[in-house]
Amino acid sequence: xxxxxxxxxxxxxxxSVARAAELNIEITQGVDNPIPIAVVPFSWGGTSAxxxxxxxxxxxxxxxxxxxxxxxxxNMLSMPDEASEVFFRDWRILAQDYLLIGKISHSPGSxxxxxxxxxxxxxxxxxLVGEVLxxxxxxxxxxxxxxxxxxxxxxxxxxxxxxxxxxxVSAQFVSPELTYYRIEKADYDGHRSQILVESQEPxxxxxxxxxxxxxxxxxxxxxxxxxxxQEIATGQRRQITDYSGINSSPVWSPDGxxxxxxxxxxxxxxxxxxxxxxxxxxxxxxxxxxxxxxxWTADSRSVLFTSDRTGQPQIYQVxxxxxFPERLTFDCFYCAKGRFLxxxxxxxxxxxxxREDNSYSIAIFNxxxxxxxxxxxxxxxxSPSVAPNGxxxxxxxxxxxxxxxxxxxxxxxxxxxxxxxxxxxxxPSWSPFLN
Amino acid sequence: xxxxSMNIFKTTILALSIMGLAACSSTGxxxxxxxxxxxxxxxxxxxxxxxxxxxAERLAREREAQQRMEAAALNTTVFYFDFDVSEFMxxxxxxxxxxxxxxxxxxxxxxxxxGHADERGTREYNLALGERRANSIRDYLVVNGASLSQIETVxxxxxxPAATGQTEAAYRLNRRVEIx
Numbered sequence: 001x002x003x004x005x006x007x008x009x010x011x012x013x014x015x016s017v018a019r020a021a022e023l024n025i026e027i028t029q030g031v032d033n034p035i036p037i038a039v040v041p042f043s044w045g046g047t048s049a050x051x052x053x054x055x056x057x058x059x060x061x062x063x064x065x066x067x068x069x070x071x072x073x074x075n076m077l078s079m080p081d082e083a084s085e086v087f088f089r090d091w092r093i094l095a096q097d098y099l100l101i102g103k104i105s106h107s108p109g110s111x112x113x114x115x116x117x118x119x120x121x122x123x124x125x126x127x128l129v130g131e132v133l134x135x136x137x138x139x140x141x142x143x144x145x146x147x148x149x150x151x152x153x154x155x156x157x158x159x160x161x162x163x164x165x166x167x168x169v170s171a172q173f174v175s176p177e178l179t180y181y182r183i184e185k186a187d188y189d190g191h192r193s194q195i196l197v198e199s200q201e202p203x204x205x206x207x208x209x210x211x212x213x214x215x216x217x218x219x220x221x222x223x224x225x226x227x228x229x230q231e232i233a234t235g236q237r238r239q240i241t242d243y244s245g246i247n248s249s250p251v252w253s254p255d256g257x258x259x260x261x262x263x264x265x266x267x268x269x270x271x272x273x274x275x276x277x278x279x280x281x282x283x284x285x286x287x288x289x290x291x292x293x294x295x296w297t298a299d300s301r302s303v304l305f306t307s308d309r310t311g312q313p314q315i316y317q318v319x320x321x322x323x324f325p326e327r328l329t330f331d332c333f334y335c336a337k338g339r340f341l342x343x344x345x346x347x348x349x350x351x352x353x354x355r356e357d358n359s360y361s362i363a364i365f366n367x368x369x370x371x372x373x374x375x376x377x378x379x380x381x382x383s384p385s386v387a388p389n390g391x392x393x394x395x396x397x398x399x400x401x402x403x404x405x406x407x408x409x410x411x412x413x414x415x416x417x418x419x420x421x422x423x424x425x426x427x428p429s430w431s432p433f434l435n
Numbered sequence: 436x437x438x439x440s441m442n443i444f445k446t447t448i449l450a451l452s453i454m455g456l457a458a459c460s461s462t463g464x465x466x467x468x469x470x471x472x473x474x475x476x477x478x479x480x481x482x483x484x485x486x487x488x489x490x491a492e493r494l495a496r497e498r499e500a501q502q503r504m505e506a507a508a509l510n511t512t513v514f515y516f517d518f519d520v521s522e523f524m525x526x527x528x529x530x531x532x533x534x535x536x537x538x539x540x541x542x543x544x545x546x547x548x549x550g551h552a553d554e555r556g557t558r559e560y561n562l563a564l565g566e567r568r569a570n571s572i573r574d575y576l577v578v579n580g581a582s583l584s585q586i587e588t589v590x591x592x593x594x595x596p597a598a599t600g601q602t603e604a605a606y607r608l609n610r611r612v613e614i615x
Contacts, residue, residue, distance in 0.1 A: 202594035204558060224589055225562070246566055246590060249559045262559065269563045290563035306560055312519075313560055336557045350557050360556060380601070382557045398554075401600065427558065 020182070021170040021420040023190025023405065027064055029415040034069035035097050035155060037062060041073050042102040042115070043081040050104065050140060054115060057144035058100060061162045062151065064189060065391065066414025071096055083118050083127060091122045098122060100151060104140075111136050115143050119151055128154050141191065146435065161387040164188045165431040166394060167196075167206040167215060168405060172423035180423075183217055185232070188387070188430070190405075190418040196232065206427060209252050212434045216240075216250035216259065227261060240274070249293055253300040258320075260284075260294035260303050271305050273320060284318050285325065291316075295339040304328070304347075306336040315349060328367060334360070337382065341410060342390040348410075350382050362395050364410065375412040385430040386410075394418075396426040508533035512614040513597075514572060515607060518553070521567035523575065523612070531572060534614065535579025542582065547615040548573055550590040551597070553606035558592055565590030568612050 039059045044050055059070035073079075077090040081103040091099050102117035118130040129150055133143045142163065149160030165185055172180040181203040186193035197203060201220035208215060209229075216229045227250045230237035241247040245264030252259055259274045263281075270291045271284040284303055285291040293306040301320050306313045315338035318325040329335035334352035341348060341364070351363040351374065359379040365372050378397040385394050392414070394407045403424030408415050418425070508530040514523050523531065538544055550569030552561035569588040577583055598605040 202591060204562075204592075204594065220591070220594075245588070246562055248562055262563075264563075264566055269566065290560065290567065292563050293557065293559045306557070308560075308563075313556070334556060336560050352556075358555075380554065398601065 020184045020186070020193035020195045021172075021423055021425055023186060023193060023418040023420055023425065025060075025064060025189050026417045026419065027066070027415075028406075028417050029413070030063070030066040030069075031413045034063075034067055036071065036095055037068050037098040037100065037151075038071040038076065038091055038094065038096040039100045040076065040079050040081065040102075042104050042117070043079075045103070045105040051138070052140035052144065054102065054104065054140055054144040054147070055100070057141060058148045058151065061145060061148035061160075061189070064416050065152070066409060066416075067156065082116070083120075083130070086120060088120075088122055088125045091120075096122050098151070098155065100147070102147070106137070111138075113137050113140070113143075115140075115147070117147050119154060141187075145187070149435070158391060159389045159433070161188060161389045161391065161430075161433070163433075163435045164388060165212075165434060166190075166385075166405075167208065167427075167429040167431070168396075168425050169203055169206060169427045170420060170423050170425045171202075171403070183215070184425075185215075196230065196235070204427065205249050207251055207429050208431050210254055210256045210432055212432050216252065218248045218250065227259075229259075240279075245269075251294050251296060253296050253320075254298055255300040258300070260296065262292045262294065271303060271318070273303070282320075282322070284320065284322050293337045295337075297340060298342065298344055304338045304340070306338065315347065329365060331372070333357075335365075337384065339384065339386060341386055342388075346410070348384045348386060348393055350384065362393060362408065373412060375408045375410075376406070378406070381406075383427045385428050387430050388433045394428040394430055396428060505533050505537075509537055514612050514614075516568055516610040516612070518606070518610065519564075521564060522571050523568070528575070531575050532579045535576040535581045538576060538582070538585050539580025542585070545585050545587070548586060548588045549595075549613045549615060550588065551595060551609055551611050551613070552593050553609040554593045554596065554601075555606065558594070562590050562592035565592045565612075568610075572612050572614075 039055045041055045062068035063070055071094060075094065078087060080086045080101050099120040099122055100117060102115060104113055104115050106113045112134060114132050114134050116132045119128045120126065121128055133146060135143050145162040148162040152160035166188055167183060167185050170182045170184055178200060181199050182195050183197040183203050183206045184193050184195050196215065199219055199221045204218040206215055206217040214229055214231055216227060218225050218227055226239055226247050227241040228237050228239050243263050243265040246269050247263055249262040250259050257276060259276055261272055261274060262269050263272050268288050268290060270286060271294050273282045273284060287309050289307060289309040291305050291307045295304045302317050303320060304315060304317050307316050313334050313336040314327060315329045315335050316325040316327050328347060332351050332353055333355050336350045338347050338349040345366055345368050347365045347367055349363060349365060350360055352360050360381050361374050362376045362381045362384045363372055363374045380398040381395050383396045392407050392409050394405055396403060397406050403426045405418040405425055405428045511530050514527050548569040550565030552564040569590060573586050573588050576586060596609045597611065598608040
């Protein structure tokens with residue numbers, strides 16, 4: 001059912017003549033002792049070759065998040081596609097903890113396919129889950145990600161985020177007078193990228209509505225920075241601000257009723273909240289220095305922001321009703337772009353420890369224990385965005401002068417990279433759960 | 436005694452013509468001032484007249500130099516900033532004052548100040564830095580006679596670098612405000 005809903009949305013997406021920046025995933029660091037899992041290539045009852053390798057996509061998903069190691073099919077002793085063919089001994093010998101098998105079938109002439117999968121705990125010789133997913137033959141990749149979600153949750157207890165997507169900005173330099181700026185959308189692993197917005201003036205700060213149907217962003221297309229909201233499926237959009245000065249950094253409240261933003265109409269950048277029903281603005285900060293980079297707490301009742309009111313950027317929190325902001329970070333030269341993990345205690349941020357170290361990293365600061373963990377070792381890291389299940393953080397950095405997207409697990413053990421085949425990519429924004 | 440008073444007279448005329456030179460701006464006026472000086476000093480010896488002409492020419496050259504300097508100042512439209520600093524450099528003060536006076540003298544002239552930052556740090560904070568830099572220059576132009584309504588400011592943050600690369604030299608070129 002979920003799979004079915006997804007295809008109708010895909011069918012309505014805008015097509016564009018320009019090519020989206022192709023992102024090619026590379027796993028750069030995994031855990032020391034990944035969980036061994038065997039994903040047997042799914043059998044296929046049809047005559048023509050399938051466009052997607054479902055088992056291969058599931059293996060790739062599980063390895064990308066670093067906690068799993070998939071057994072190469074060439075090492076397998078048997079290739080079962082249903083429970084009656086499974087001999088657990090075959091998998092114990094190969095030291096596998098888990099086994100995933102499946103088969104794909106369709107009625108002759110139909111566009112619909114049935115994907116049956118079964119997932120086993122090898123040591124306990126027990127089937128953990130089995131399902132049949134039905135979808136259009138063009139949706140095999142969606143179905144594979146759905147299976148990855150189930151397997152991941154069975155093993156880790158955490159909801160999988162394999163059906164999520166990312167927004168990001170790409171910049172393609174053509175000549176000193178011409179750069180194409182694009183807001184693109186892709187699967188979390190960089191596949192199936194497509195262009196949502198294109199301009200010859202800079203685009204910034206793409207962000208998702210909580211229901212995943214709209215995006216907000218800032219565009220310089222009128223030669224002034226203004227905020228727009230756009231329907232993903234139809235491409236329909238509207239400009240929602242036209243104040244003098246900076247209009248930037250739109251972020252939906254998790255309850256979807258408000259949009260936090262930065263406006264400098266009253267002299268310097270401050271944090272404002274727009275009620276999306278009434279278009280009424282509430283000013284949350286009032287300070288002559290810069291207040292920027294708003295982000296909501298999960299209960300939609302407070303907003304984090306960056307302010308340099310003490311000289312250098314630090315992270316603060318203020319009630320959505322206004323009032324005196326509380327300062328959250330102290331022991332850094334530059335702490336900015338704060339956002340909480342789903343637990344509401346761990347604050348992901350961009351951090352430069354001292355004036356001398358001159359390196360901007362992604363770090364997590366626990367506001368209860370005051371412990372800081374620096375997760376990255378590149379030096380120009382920015383724009384952290386957290387997966388909706390809180391497992392990974394995607395961010396932008398520079399490698400060999402190129403803007404790329406990197407991802408790191410919240411414990412710093414796992415890393416993968418999404419370099420673009422052409423141009424710079426930056427400002428990733430991880431979608432909410434879309435399924 | 437006679438020679439002495441004549442000297443005093445001459446000095447006064449010279450001072451008046453200097454004031455005339457300082458006050459007027461076209462070459463026509465200058466010639467007139469020079470000829471006035473020649474007429475008023477008729478009767479003095481030829482050496483003094485030559486000295487006066489030389490002085491007038493010197494002043495004309497000085498004024499031309501001043502005009503060239505102002506033209507050069509108005510052609511200077513990019514101003515650079517130190518790291519994490521939003522005040523323009525003290526060495527740019529004279530040039531910016533000339534821009535401000537030029538706006539004051541040409542009330543229909545409109546300009547746009549585009550503020551920029553280098554790529555270090557977060558993009559949205561850099562947007563704020565670029566705006567603060569543009570405002571720092573805007574305020575100084577206003578102090579020098581420009582009207583706020585003549586000036587539009589916009590910040591591009593780190594989105595439009597003038598130079599690429601992760602070097603201090605590139606960063607220096609990118610921390611800037613451009614008058615457009």
